[in-house]
Amino acid sequence: MPYFPEVASPIAYEGPSSKNPLAFKRYDAGKSIGGKTMAEHLRFAVCYWHTFVGTGQDPFGAPTLVRPWMSDPDPMRRAFDTLDAAFEFFTKLGVGFWCFHDRDLAPEGADFAESCRNLERLVAAAKVKQQETGVRLLWGTANLFSHPRYQAGAATNPDPHVFAYAAAQVKHALEATHELGGLGYTFWGGREGYETLWNTDMKREREHFARLLHMAVDHARQIGFTGQFYIEPKPKEPTKHQYDSDVAACLNFLREFDLMDHLKLNIETNHATLAGHTIQHELRAAREAGALGSIDANAGDELLGWDTDQFPTNVYLTATIMLELLAMGGFRTGGLNFDAKVRRQSHEPVDLFHAHIGGMDAFAKGLEIAQAIRDDGRLDRFMADRYAGWSGDLGRSVAEGRASLDDCDAYVRSNAEPVRHSGRQEFLENLINEFVL
Amino acid sequence: MPYFPEVASPIAYEGPSSKNPLAFKRYDAGKSIGGKTMAEHLRFAVCYWHTFVGTGQDPFGAPTLVRPWMSDPDPMRRAFDTLDAAFEFFTKLGVGFWCFHDRDLAPEGADFAESCRNLERLVAAAKVKQQETGVRLLWGTANLFSHPRYQAGAATNPDPHVFAYAAAQVKHALEATHELGGLGYTFWGGREGYETLWNTDMKREREHFARLLHMAVDHARQIGFTGQFYIEPKPKEPTKHQYDSDVAACLNFLREFDLMDHLKLNIETNHATLAGHTIQHELRAAREAGALGSIDANAGDELLGWDTDQFPTNVYLTATIMLELLAMGGFRTGGLNFDAKVRRQSHEPVDLFHAHIGGMDAFAKGLEIAQAIRDDGRLDRFMADRYAGWSGDLGRSVAEGRASLDDCDAYVRSNAEPVRHSGRQEFLENLINEFVL
């Protein structure tokens, strides 16, 4: 018996003139854009946590979401039902990837050993589902933030016993990811930060966090996991301050602890804006450091101060993301994971389809715009012209480290005042709009 | 003829019961706190730009500040008058240090050569003033953001001619600082960032910025300047995004470009809050990286989104700063530079005295509180107890890199659920308040 009876068959592409809310209007999986299909470019993933296990609870209200697969009182039966619902959803939606945390796939048991057995059973079932459907695991991760034991951090907990617990949990989540052929493994340190510095030894805590990452890298090598590790920046929430606050903080951390070779970044729009940055900035900063790995595709509300994790529907957002991605040559191991949740009032299962369809259409259109901008070439030419001086004698001598302050002084004294050039921001915004409007 | 006739003689310490607004109530320069005098701990500096050259202009209004020393129509005579006013102020206030930008000390000339000559004349005069008064230069810097030529950046300008101009200016500002015996030299990259990524090659621009810093380091070696270089984080304003956005971004930049040995950080309260961080966080992060150099002592308004550069009067703020500073063992080359400006309505010269006296008293009280908290010892003991587990077998094996994920798994399986410990945030806040209330 299906959990989504409203959706009889896979969501079809019906084109821009369709008024069917359960059809794609822009996302045509097999359509070729710049030599790859839309599906190959976009590599959409559905997240297990919000989409199947999320409840609609918020700080002021009880769960609202109606989820038929969550009705069985037995936690393990509920977990298997949820797995059924998830793969029904993946295939009806037509996405190629999924992502999960250990504890939303399988329930915490009476003790750690039972938790591990629960996870193994669900992983075995998921493996079968993957084989049946062809859906692949984009990345797995461990939930090291929900349980009370992690109230003061996981790897950064003042108590090494909790560190050990987190490490043990990572071991099994990593092995589960490996068993499922996951292309990556993500660290989001939801409690790896502090509430107050009055009780926090930040230096020590950051060192411990780095230890965990090194231990995970070592374990991966040992078990033969060759997927990509990711670290995911977020500045705050639930903590007052999270150590991985933004791309720069993550890069600094990776450099400081000799981890640049082992981890790339998984970047989320709403985490970027909470840090005061645009997603364009964060993607660019990671890309230029050779560290852009995967993307959590969502949107925030810049007038709200918490992680709203909304579905991305703004085409300026999706076009901007796709421009950075095309500039990088596309994903290698990563994908566009919808780390997004339906609003608390959108409590029916069908709202999950509306939400994902909208996100996929917005990214499909964003991809088309980004490719068109690249094909057009005017934006690239503007940039090349703007920095053309760096190909001249002075520019090269500076960039190559040959010029000294004295050389510059001499140059300035023998030349007139530099000519100013308009930055042409409005012209460029109009240029982008040529492709959007 | 004095510029501050309201203040007949140096500001005196009159103690807490004084109602004289032109007296210190908490700052007693020679008073010993933990083995050093208040003056030795606090190393106050007055900034030249806001205090003597600031006009009160804001984005919606004309200059308001009445400055008798700015009345001469000739720029050079005005500059010498301003120098007189500044040293009168330093000595009447009783501070040991000052800071300047090249262009607020000496006016821009008709061409670069004249600008350099102007600076040299003022430096010579300032050197005499320093000798007469004993006031020392905490640090110097170049203004690479006000002139239109820098509209698109200085070291990060798309045009290498502007880069060269900035580099030439740094050469002379650095030499001026050296001539004046400056203890440090600061880089604040007010335009080193972007307005829009549509016209910006961030990777290239950051590389050029690193080039300038290396060139400055080389030049310092050549001329024998042994002072400390500082870089000053700020996330935005005037730019949409400034590359040195916060401490983490600066450290990442210094690590990436092999500059960690050459620069420390100059950290400002209001820049921290604009970046979404507390000053406590930023100081801690820099200190733990061995990179805390100097402090721009001011305060922002956390409900406003721009750099208000107010004088610091909140004793929680000053006590927190002093705790970090005492934990570091105090300043080596740095000091507390009042990078703060009187409000636009506080247009009389005497308001400058009110403002600085208030800031100095607030820091003096903050120092006393910080020392008392350290002497009391309860806060330190709380921290030691909280992390005590890391001295045990498990903790040491993890911290020293001997434990693997498998070891942690084994440990967890053979032990019960970790015991949770209260973080005691409220207790600790009350403990701090014991010393404040």
Add this chain to the structure above:
Amino acid sequence: MPYFPEVASPIAYEGPSSKNPLAFKRYDAGKSIGGKTMAEHLRFAVCYWHTFVGTGQDPFGAPTLVRPWMSDPDPMRRAFDTLDAAFEFFTKLGVGFWCFHDRDLAPEGADFAESCRNLERLVAAAKVKQQETGVRLLWGTANLFSHPRYQAGAATNPDPHVFAYAAAQVKHALEATHELGGLGYTFWGGREGYETLWNTDMKREREHFARLLHMAVDHARQIGFTGQFYIEPKPKEPTKHQYDSDVAACLNFLREFDLMDHLKLNIETNHATLAGHTIQHELRAAREAGALGSIDANAGDELLGWDTDQFPTNVYLTATIMLELLAMGGFRTGGLNFDAKVRRQSHEPVDLFHAHIGGMDAFAKGLEIAQAIRDDGRLDRFMADRYAGWSGDLGRSVAEGRASLDDCDAYVRSNAEPVRHSGRQEFLENLINEFVL
């Protein structure tokens, strides 16, 4: 058997030199300040929701708080146990007032009738407790935001059935408040707003909200409840936008719907800062409109974008609040309700004592500072001098509505440029600090 065995007897005042964390250092209930005791000035209340029913759950984590009174599996027995714990806490802490929502006092039943019976049973028990202890009810309210039926609003729900449900719940909460001799009744419209205007008829929803308030006013008259109604501003969270966003929005609403005579405002610090205002501004705005009723005493974190509801320990905050309160002549029906919660890591019952003691001490000190500033008189004299011109001919003719634009034109033409006066902000901040440092 007590729920707080760590606290053997009522918290005592031990004075500033005490190092006992379970003693008052500043709050001396019977101490006279300006002719009233501290207890009479401050009228502290403990809130039932955070303190006894809060769990420590947050958007990323499960409950953490250890609450022995919440262990009984039967909801009604749990409710009675909680009531016992609450009154034990009130009397050991030594506060005179409490506040509650209907649904945190008594659990929701199988249907509305049972919910009402549950509430009646708990109210009867609470009444006995009040008589035994002398603790009084500052205000009651109905929880119209937690249950899923209210997901799209209570009085502002698109479905009138939900409106009716909310109205029925208000009826019983109001009657419960009346039965307990409550001095007030509060409306906080946690869901009275919207998530998106795409599905919202704001005009209609605001009208319905006004209807509910009029119905409550009418019902109060009918049952003889003469307590004060309050409305509580908050701009957002859980909603994207809440209609009662700040004091100005509440006043506009009350004026528009002819409710100014019937409701005053209950103002919370953290709600003010979420709206971008200082608490000083919000209290002043309400006071000047004759509408300041009661205060939810807490503190937020201005660098975080959600309602952290921390305990107020900052003495600048408490002194500022007390200055507004003294300027109003003190509370009539209202009080200082600690709408604050211990941090999620402060999971032990004793942390509740630390938290409240800290808040009470901070307000006691704030009261002393505020009274001292008033007694000193310099601040008041500064204000009187600053506006003295309005007692002159021109000022009076303008203020009394006799002057026209033409009159002003004539005045300006016959007088020189106005003389500017320094706003003396730094001087005034120092003046305040004379009483704080």
Add this chain to the structure above:
Amino acid sequence: MPYFPEVASPIAYEGPSSKNPLAFKRYDAGKSIGGKTMAEHLRFAVCYWHTFVGTGQDPFGAPTLVRPWMSDPDPMRRAFDTLDAAFEFFTKLGVGFWCFHDRDLAPEGADFAESCRNLERLVAAAKVKQQETGVRLLWGTANLFSHPRYQAGAATNPDPHVFAYAAAQVKHALEATHELGGLGYTFWGGREGYETLWNTDMKREREHFARLLHMAVDHARQIGFTGQFYIEPKPKEPTKHQYDSDVAACLNFLREFDLMDHLKLNIETNHATLAGHTIQHELRAAREAGALGSIDANAGDELLGWDTDQFPTNVYLTATIMLELLAMGGFRTGGLNFDAKVRRQSHEPVDLFHAHIGGMDAFAKGLEIAQAIRDDGRLDRFMADRYAGWSGDLGRSVAEGRASLDDCDAYVRSNAEPVRHSGRQEFLENLINEFVL
């Protein structure tokens, strides 16, 4: 000799496929949309202050903008040149309206009388220009914030002499507006607020501000000016707090001082976002109060905390604005005034054309989308269905004021739990995107 030689003739509509940056791609003035032309719907105005008098100065840098019309050293000749440039620009751009402040049209003179004469001379010249070109004045206003005399407020200044000055200035600005046939007159109280409440009598200041508005209303009646008065909300900047902080605060103020019949609101996007609101919210709130008058069309950067006044190019923004406007039946006296400025790096005159063309195209497309959504009807039907219950018995009895709390109690007891309905936010966002993508 033209000031904009790059633009030989009026900007033409060339359609979406044009790559000419100096052509309209979406704005086709005469195109009929829903029975009116684009020009009639949109009523674009160019603002005098940013576009012709703005300099590019920012808090950290000198003027950058190259403006040939600003080169004459004589202020009055410069003013006439600027007027020439403005009308050249209006006609080449093809807009129907302009807006001005008194002091950007004509320079401040040696005394008030001279300032008035200067204004009269420029008004006379502008009147001729208007007749020659057919361009009309959307609204005029007085600059009561730039001059130092207004440092502590204009109508809210502690000194009645300054109040009188402001009033006299309003008299002449109003008469100038009348002389030029202006359709409206706007009050934006840039300094009508405070920097600190320690020196501010807010109650008195707000009363004085209301006095000024009443005096202006009276004067308008006397001189026969029948245009619409507007008040413009902004929460802060340059002040810490501005009294007209948002739409709700303005409405509260107008209601409190009996001004609702005389003023409508002029609403600006960037002011809305600085207040923490969407422009959609602010327009809706004003419209529902019958108080939406005119719009300052710009865009802010929600990650920056100051008024960036950027040109509006985001089509979601423009479509949302146009939906509110169409729902109101379009402008009566108001229009879309580009209160926007080119970026400081866009220093060439031609950038002004790029900027305005981009804004006009974005609004034209937004208009088309808004009209299409209305014609489609699905959004309206969704809303009607959602609130259908209010046409039933229960709904009507509540809305019409016949139901009591007791009635609601009875209703709830005799009915089952209300049925919840999905809010369908994602579905609705997709619906909007059908018209945007």
